[in-house]
Amino acid sequence: MSAAPLIETIDVSKQFGDFVALKSANISVVAGRVLGFVGSNGAGKSTLIRVITGAHSPSSGELKVRGQRIENADPALMRRLGVACIYQHSSLVPALSAIDNIFLGRQIRNRLRLIDHRAQRRRLEEVMTQFGIVIDPHEFIENLSPVAQKEVEILKALVANADVILMDEPTAWLSLIEVKALQDTIRKLTSAGKGVVYISHVLDEVFEICDDITILRDGTMVWTGPTEDIDRPQLVNRMVGNVLDSTVRVAPKAQGHSRSTAKAYLSVSKLTRKDSFKDVTFDVYAGEILSFAGLIGSGRTEVAKVLFGDDKPTSGQIMKQGSEVTLKSPREAIAHGICLLPEDRHAEGLCLEHTTLENTVIPSLDVLTKHSILSQSAMADLCRRQIHNLNILPPDPDKVVGRMSGGNQQKVLLGKWIEKQPQLLILDEPTVGVDVGAKAEIYTTIRNLRDAGAAVIVISSDIEEIMTLSDRILVFKNGEIADEFDGSKIDNDTLISAIGG
Amino acid sequence: MLTKIRHNASHLALPIALITLSLIFTLAEPAFLSPDNLNGILRQVALTGIMAIFMTFVIMTGGIDLSIGPVMALAGLAAYFAIFGAGLPIGIAVFLGILTGAAVGAINGLAIVSLRIPPIIMTLGMLSIVRGFALLMGGPDLHQIRDEPAYTFLGNGLVMGWPVSVWVFLLLTVMMTWTQKRTSFGLLVSSIGDNARAVHLSGRSTGKTVCLVYILSGVGAAIAGILLSSQVHTASATYGEFGTELDVIAAVVLGGANLMGGKGSVFRTFLGVLLLGVINNGLNIMNVPVDQQLMFKGAIIIVALSLSEWAQRTRKV
Numbered sequence: 001m002s003a004a005p006l007i008e009t010i011d012v013s014k015q016f017g018d019f020v021a022l023k024s025a026n027i028s029v030v031a032g033r034v035l036g037f038v039g040s041n042g043a044g045k046s047t048l049i050r051v052i053t054g055a056h057s058p059s060s061g062e063l064k065v066r067g068q069r070i071e072n073a074d075p076a077l078m079r080r081l082g083v084a085c086i087y088q089h090s091s092l093v094p095a096l097s098a099i100d101n102i103f104l105g106r107q108i109r110n111r112l113r114l115i116d117h118r119a120q121r122r123r124l125e126e127v128m129t130q131f132g133i134v135i136d137p138h139e140f141i142e143n144l145s146p147v148a149q150k151e152v153e154i155l156k157a158l159v160a161n162a163d164v165i166l167m168d169e170p171t172a173w174l175s176l177i178e179v180k181a182l183q184d185t186i187r188k189l190t191s192a193g194k195g196v197v198y199i200s201h202v203l204d205e206v207f208e209i210c211d212d213i214t215i216l217r218d219g220t221m222v223w224t225g226p227t228e229d230i231d232r233p234q235l236v237n238r239m240v241g242n243v244l245d246s247t248v249r250v251a252p253k254a255q256g257h258s259r260s261t262a263k264a265y266l267s268v269s270k271l272t273r274k275d276s277f278k279d280v281t282f283d284v285y286a287g288e289i290l291s292f293a294g295l296i297g298s299g300r301t302e303v304a305k306v307l308f309g310d311d312k313p314t315s316g317q318i319m320k321q322g323s324e325v326t327l328k329s330p331r332e333a334i335a336h337g338i339c340l341l342p343e344d345r346h347a348e349g350l351c352l353e354h355t356t357l358e359n360t361v362i363p364s365l366d367v368l369t370k371h372s373i374l375s376q377s378a379m380a381d382l383c384r385r386q387i388h389n390l391n392i393l394p395p396d397p398d399k400v401v402g403r404m405s406g407g408n409q410q411k412v413l414l415g416k417w418i419e420k421q422p423q424l425l426i427l428d429e430p431t432v433g434v435d436v437g438a439k440a441e442i443y444t445t446i447r448n449l450r451d452a453g454a455a456v457i458v459i460s461s462d463i464e465e466i467m468t469l470s471d472r473i474l475v476f477k478n479g480e481i482a483d484e485f486d487g488s489k490i491d492n493d494t495l496i497s498a499i500g501g
Numbered sequence: 502m503l504t505k506i507r508h509n510a511s512h513l514a515l516p517i518a519l520i521t522l523s524l525i526f527t528l529a530e531p532a533f534l535s536p537d538n539l540n541g542i543l544r545q546v547a548l549t550g551i552m553a554i555f556m557t558f559v560i561m562t563g564g565i566d567l568s569i570g571p572v573m574a575l576a577g578l579a580a581y582f583a584i585f586g587a588g589l590p591i592g593i594a595v596f597l598g599i600l601t602g603a604a605v606g607a608i609n610g611l612a613i614v615s616l617r618i619p620p621i622i623m624t625l626g627m628l629s630i631v632r633g634f635a636l637l638m639g640g641p642d643l644h645q646i647r648d649e650p651a652y653t654f655l656g657n658g659l660v661m662g663w664p665v666s667v668w669v670f671l672l673l674t675v676m677m678t679w680t681q682k683r684t685s686f687g688l689l690v691s692s693i694g695d696n697a698r699a700v701h702l703s704g705r706s707t708g709k710t711v712c713l714v715y716i717l718s719g720v721g722a723a724i725a726g727i728l729l730s731s732q733v734h735t736a737s738a739t740y741g742e743f744g745t746e747l748d749v750i751a752a753v754v755l756g757g758a759n760l761m762g763g764k765g766s767v768f769r770t771f772l773g774v775l776l777l778g779v780i781n782n783g784l785n786i787m788n789v790p791v792d793q794q795l796m797f798k799g800a801i802i803i804v805a806l807s808l809s810e811w812a813q814r815t816r817k818v
Contacts, residue, residue: 310702334704348702351695353763362692363703365685372684416703 386415407438563762573726602723656731694762
């Protein structure tokens with residue numbers, strides 16, 4: 001421990017014009033330890049990472065690598081000094097094999113300047129044995145599971161002799177089991193003397209894997225220290241200030257729902273889609289939050305797609321308030337009062353080049369137009385209503401959605417459906433990549449919808465989210481419903497073992 | 502300062518380029534600014550402009566329409582045969598001509614939407630099919646249009662000092678700018694280009710909108726084709742020669758529309774059309790030989806597009 005830290009920032013600040021993105025940050029990445037950055041979106045995590053990777057030059061302060069002060073850092077220099085970054089979205093080329101991706105840009109060449117495949121293979125195997133990470137080098141990236149893709153990115157960094165590996169939301173698209181696998185890999189890295197920086201919104205993971213934690217808020221480091229010196233409520237408290245202290249962890253427990261008296265809003269029986277799920281039977285009632293728990297690939301999202309008319313079932317029956325419905329398209333489902341907030345907000349949810357206003361009005365165009373002519377005032381009213389209702393920031397109808405934070409993008413998506421006054425709202429992973437503050441607001445909105453009498457289905461891989469929100473929980477396993485729990489009578493461990501067991 | 506310029510570049514680039522080039526041409530040849538010459542520029546660009554307005558919508562959905570050249574020829578021939586073959590009144594003949602364009606556009610649109618054929622392949626095929634069909638109808642000859650003052654008026658008549666074709670161009674620019682900003686069709690076109698899947702999952706029918714976009718493009722080409730046949734007093738299967746569509750696409754792209762789909766603007770396309778017209782006319786007036794003109798024009802297009810690309814790249818960070 002006497003050696004200088006791999007990376008150290010001393011009073012590093014970064015200003016953009018008048019805006020201070022980072023104020024005198026002091027962090028040190030030490031060999032063999034995992035340092036976690038936590039903070040809401042916009043707290044300065046990304047700025048700090050960009051300083052460390054050389055993408056931003058600090059406005060003041062020093063950046064040191066192994067005790068040496070670095071002037072005029074740029075991304076190429078920092079890479080040479082052994083800093084690698086793995087981003088939330090994969091930076092691999094899907095159509096190339098794992099090994100070609102790993103050596104992309106730094107191919108080993110023979111005397112004829114041709115790629116020396118043998119030498120590359122040997123080097124990769126060396127690294128794989130050294131760190132105990134095993135992948136099939138010749139498999140194409142598009143055929144690899146999400147966690148294997150992350151491992152390829154890690155190997156890519158290791159082959160380039162990286163000593164510090166930054167991971168920005170590496171688990172955002174991973175299932176529970178895959179997260180465990182990734183954490184094992186991270187431990188192998190640290191025991192081999194690498195330094196790791198780990199950024200995640202999922203606090204469970206941060207507590208699980210990080211040795212040290214740095215909490216950022218509004219560009220300022222509010223706390224830093226070893227993980228054992230802080231507990232969860234304290235951490236959340238420091239992250240979001242005192243505003244939300246009770247909302248996140250100790251969320252109001254769902255009250256048991258009196259279903260015996262009510263009639264089911266939607267009854268699904270023996271619903272089957274070949275190779276996705278089979279014999280799925282359940283009821284969902286008005287005024288309840290029903291959660292689909294389970295691993296990625298257990299059939300939850302696939303059932304939701306069928307309920308939204310986006311996929312066709314092979315067999316089975318969907319009854320809405322006692323009469324059978326066939327949903328041939330999202331359009332028909334929406335006409336029946338069923339709305340879906342998709343899992344991947346970038347690919348399926350939002351028009352990123354468009355504004356908050358344009359995104360929120362699209363499902364409601366029927367009521368906003370007369371002979372296809374848009375009513376400007378009705379559109380502005382609708383958008384203002386949702387900005388106000390959901391606390392969308394910035395509160396500007398003309399802000400381009402692609403330039404907003406993840407939490408606010410999700411609120412825009414939510415706003416466009418609330419405006420349709422859904423009778424059944426299905427939310428698929430409603431808070432992936434969303435900061436804690438926005439998360440609490442989204443939960444409140446979901447509860448308000450339920451209290452107003454809507455049926456709500458939440459699909460989530462986040463146990464905490466399911467525990468916080470659910471009135472009732474269905475556990476999916478291998479395309480079938482394996483278990484059903486009452487949300488008020490279940491504890492974490494029972495649910496986790498039901499999902500994984 | 503640089504970031505500020507970059508930030509506004511995409512909005513201001515076109516007007517600035519138009520003014521700068523006009524200044525240069527005026528300094529080199531004062532006659533450039535004469536009313537007659539400016540009038541001439543508008544007349545020269547009107548037909549390209551009419552097609553570019555509708556091509557803007559096509560490109561905004563992420564598609565392209567390569568079949569507009571032969572549609573011009575087909576529409577002219579259809580009108581010719583309606584007048585001289587069937588003896589129909591001019592109004593109906595013009596209507597039939599436009600209808601042929603709409604029909605070609607509908608075939609394009611339906612194939613792209615329901616058979617999921619990529620637009621560039623479908624319209625490339627139609628480029629050849631429609632040309633072949635026009636030749637089948639009209640043969641290789643020029644068909645003279647004589648003694649039909651009403652038809653001739655469309656291409657050569659003046660209304661308040663300006664040719665009819667210029668009025669059509671300006672009127673369509675105003676109408677389609679309004680359509681883009683004030684109708685659900687306008688909003689859906691750009692949303693589909695941005696994220697068609699999201700629009701579909703929002704319960705909107707993307708197919709109808711995409712189909713309509715190609716029908717409009719066909720209509721635009723047909724209007725241009727009829728005006729052309731009237732201007733030159735002939736209809737021929739060879740009009741709208743290869744390269745017509747490329748000028749139209751260049752104007753749209755100069756106007757800032759993204760070839761990958763998404764945001765775009767009819768009004769900026771209008772400016773893009775004027776810019777191309779000013780370049781052509783200015784080089785002509787300075788007596789630059791045709792070979793050098795073509796090279797100049799290409800270089801200006803590349804520089805202009807790289808600048809707007811540069812501006813957009815930095816705004817994303």
